[in-house]
Amino acid sequence: MAMLTLPDYLRPGLHLVFVGLNPGLYSAQTGKYFARPTNRFWPALSQANFFGREVKAGDEKILFEQGVGFTDVVKRATAQIDELTRDEIIADAQKLRRKIKNFSPAAVCLLGVTGFRWVFQIPAQRQVALGPQTEIIGASRVYVLPSPSPANAHSSLPALAAEFRQLKIWLRRIGINYRAQ
Numbered sequence: 001m002a003m004l005t006l007p008d009y010l011r012p013g014l015h016l017v018f019v020g021l022n023p024g025l026y027s028a029q030t031g032k033y034f035a036r037p038t039n040r041f042w043p044a045l046s047q048a049n050f051f052g053r054e055v056k057a058g059d060e061k062i063l064f065e066q067g068v069g070f071t072d073v074v075k076r077a078t079a080q081i082d083e084l085t086r087d088e089i090i091a092d093a094q095k096l097r098r099k100i101k102n103f104s105p106a107a108v109c110l111l112g113v114t115g116f117r118w119v120f121q122i123p124a125q126r127q128v129a130l131g132p133q134t135e136i137i138g139a140s141r142v143y144v145l146p147s148p149s150p151a152n153a154h155s156s157l158p159a160l161a162a163e164f165r166q167l168k169i170w171l172r173r174i175g176i177n178y179r180a181q
Contacts, residue, residue, distance in 0.1 A: 005023055005028055005072075006023045006032075007031075008070070008071045008099070009060055009064040009068075009069045010069045010071055010105075011103060012104065014067050014069045014103065014105035015067040015105065015106050015107065015176050016105060016171065017069035017070065017109070018041075018109050018111060019070075019071055019072060019110045019111060020070075020071075020072045020073070020112075021072060021073055021074065021081055021147065021149075022073065022074035022077065023075070023076075023077040024036055024078070025078065027077070029077075032058045033060050034148060035058075036150070038150040039057075039149060042057055043161075044148060044157060044160035044164050047160075047164075048162070069105060073089070073119060074089055076088065080151075089118050093119045093121075096119060097119065100138060101137060101138035104139050106141065107142070107143060107171060108140045109144075109145055110143070111145050111146075112146065112149070113147075115144075116133070116135075130146060130163060131166065143167055145160070145163050146159070146163060
């Protein structure tokens, strides 16, 4: 039986790649990133006016054509992240780093400190701030945002939208002036 997952939206020449922890079952079943109605990814992007228009689950293909990719640290869909094994996280984080090096997007945005810890093997004792990071993957610069998952009660929708606005400002600072069409 095939593993339930989401397709990668990766290719050379991308400006930005959003990286989730792993697909939720609902997202994998619908074939759309961050598809659960309670997930705040798309509403936060829309409130932040990140792309100059409202965006929703299923817009991945349109955004991909405009230079924005999507993938996950771990590709296997689960109901909760605690269903993932340590070995699976380590192996898939290595695969993700190889993919990013291969496609070399200008910037990678990890959605959640947990994903950043997984990708860079950062111990729990080390504080991780949101925003631009000193770590890179190949030539790709790295930025960390809060997880938009409803399980992350620490960040409200307005707070997430504000973080997405900061990401857009940072992208401009590093020479990525993304304009949606």
